[in-house]
Amino acid sequence: MRRLLFSTAILLASPALAERIETTARVTDVTVYPWGAGVTREAALDLPAGAHELVIPGIPQGIDPASLRIVAQGAVIGATGFQQERALPQAPAKSPQLRAAEDEVRRLQATLGERDAGVAEIKARAEAAKDTIAFLMNLAESDLAGGGDIATLTRTVAEQLLQARQTAIRAGLEAAAADVGREDLAEELARAEARLEALRGPQSERGALVVAVQGQGQPARIRITSLTDQARWEPVYDLSLQRREGRLRLDRGLLVRQDSGEDWQDVHLLLSTARPMGQSAPSELQPDFPRLGDAEAKHYRRSAQPLVAEAAMDAAERAAPAPVAASALVGLVGETVVYDYPTPVTLRGGADALRLPLDSHEMTAKVVAEAVPRRDDSAYLVADTVNTTGAAILPGDATFYADGAMVGRGALERTAPGDDMKLGFGPLSGITLERRVPDEIEGDRGLIAKSSERRETAILTVRNLTDEDWPLRVIDRVPVSTQKDLRIDWSADPDPAETDPDGKRGLLVWNATIPAKEERAITLTTTLRWPEGQVLIGGD
Missing domain, CATH: 1.10.287 (Helix Hairpins)
Incomplete structure (x- = not known):
């Protein structure tokens, strides 16, 4: 039995002694990742019994030769060569x-x-x-x-x-x-x-596969898979808000590009969140052995070559993860999502940016006019909603529409099912903002206290110039002390409805309704005290 297997191996690994047969392999299936793609080709032919050298021209040189895998039905695959620089003459069939x-x-x-x-x-x-x-x-x-x-x-x-x-x-x-x-x-x-x-199609350099096969006197189907890094996909979104009805529609799509050196004609397309071209295992840390020594030895070591090598190794360890495109879908640890597109797709290399519709979801939204007087001069239309799609919303570019009109472009962050979402739909020019500081005092409180003080009183004013009432959310902030010698006190009129929202220390939130043609004012006073002789650093 061993002798038979050995003889068969020699036969399959010696294509020079076999009959040469040339055929073509059409791209049938493509799995596109956030970075890279897996490409599957198929060749079908009547293969006589015996040893043959199968030549498949027209293979793009941009594929990774190490990723080539070939399986067959009705034949036995032997040695495989990928010819690039000196590829055999090729005569690809014309459609x-x-x-x-x-x-x-x-x-x-x-x-x-x-x-x-x-x-x-x-x-x-x-x-x-x-x-x-x-x-x-x-x-x-x-x-x-x-x-x-x-x-x-x-x-x-x-x-x-x-x-x-x-x-x-x-x-x-x-x-x-x-x-x-x-x-x-x-x-x-x-x-x-x-x-x-x-x-x-693209006029790029092509290679050829030379495969030793053992025919079995019946029709054979050759299936070739390979990886290329010249493809990617990313999610894209359209968010359409119907303000008065409180409805929000999320339309999800997939934007696919490829520059593999060939056109993909009528292929079965899969979009996967896996990252086979990237890092597949956690980074590995090496032991750190600090040593004690005198000051001169320490200075010498810091200026010597071993320190340079150590720094280079640290930099290499930090750079170990393979680069991933900015559109990569991150955060799906331990799971892979695959989108199986239901109809054949044609995607030309280096020419097409193909947008594929995926699905739509209706969500309810609470609409408010959000005001940040410290930064903006008008309020913004904001929709508070919850991810009720049943799946994670992946990071991607988004276009925002309000009552049928496009109001802006932005990006969505990864949002797990059931998580809250806050989406902005453009400025409200009819709701104006102002933040004035009429009273600011800084100086000594006296020789007895031995301390310094800074007090600021700010007036936040919101004016509704529209003809309708608006639910209003006003956001401002007060400084936060991280030192025991710096004391910060604040007061507001009216009191905020919420402090430190989502763990963001120092933020204050007021919720109210502002009637048409009216204004609302908030008075915010902040006092900072610190010991005499010290200087306040930072702060607005």
Whole structure:
């Protein structure tokens, strides 16, 4: 049994002794990741029994040779070579569409060439007539000067001049008529050439697979999988808010790009959140062994080469994770989401950014006018909602619509099912904001206290210039002390409804309704005290 297996291995690993068969492998399935893609090709052929060398040209050189995997039904796969720099001559089969486009370009080129040749012939007759006129004029002058029969010569020259001029006029008219429509024909040719260029696909360098196979005298199906890093996908979102109804629609889509060096025609497409091109295991830390020594030895070590090597190793460890595109879907630890697109997809290399609709979800929203007077001069339309899609919302670009009008673009963060979401839908120019500081005092409180003080009183004013009442949320902040010697006190009128929301220390939130054509004011006083002789650093 061992001898039989050994002989079979030698047979399959010796393609030079086998019959060469050339075939093509069409891309049938593609799995696109946030960075990279897995590409599957299939070749079907009648494979006679015995050893053969199977040549599959047209393989893009951008694939990772180490990722090549080949399986077969109806055959046994042996040694596989991926030829790149010195690939075997390739004659990839042309599709019927490509052949038809080539025939159309050739037809239009011939038609345009015949038209131009006909116009050139007519113009040549006109030029010949002009040359005849010049010749007759010169001839008449020379004969008249010689004293010949003036009357006869005059009649002859006049008749021939008339004929030549008539010929020139007719030729000019014929040339103008023949030239009509040339511009339309040239535009049609340009469109046909553009279509042909699009069908030809990217003109990149291609390689060839050379596979040793053992045929079994039956139809064989060869399946080839490989990885390329020249593809990616990212989620995109449209969020449409119906303000008065309190409804929010989330439309999810997938934006796919690839520059693999070939076109993917009518392929089965999967979009996966896995990252096979990136880091697959946690980073590894090395032991750290600090040592004690005198000051000179420490100084010497800090300036010596071992320190440089240590720093380089630390930098390498920090850089160990493979780079992931900015659109990578992060945060799905321990799980992979796969979107199986239901219809075949065509994606041309380096040419298409394909947006695929995924699904839509209706959510309820609480609409408020959110005001941040410290930073903005108008309130913003904000929708508070909850992720009720039943799945995580992945990071991606988003376009926001309010009552049918686009109001801005932004990005969504990863949001787990059931988590709260706060979405902004543009400024409300009819609700204006102002933050004034009429009273600010800084100085000593006296020699007894031995301390310094800073007090600020701010007036936050919100004016509703619209004709409707608005639910209002006002946000401001007070400083937070992280030192026991710095004492901070504050007071507000009215009191805020919430302090330190979501653990954000120092933030204050007021909730109210502001009627139409009215204003609301908030007074916020902050006092900072610190010991005498020290200086306050930071703060607005």
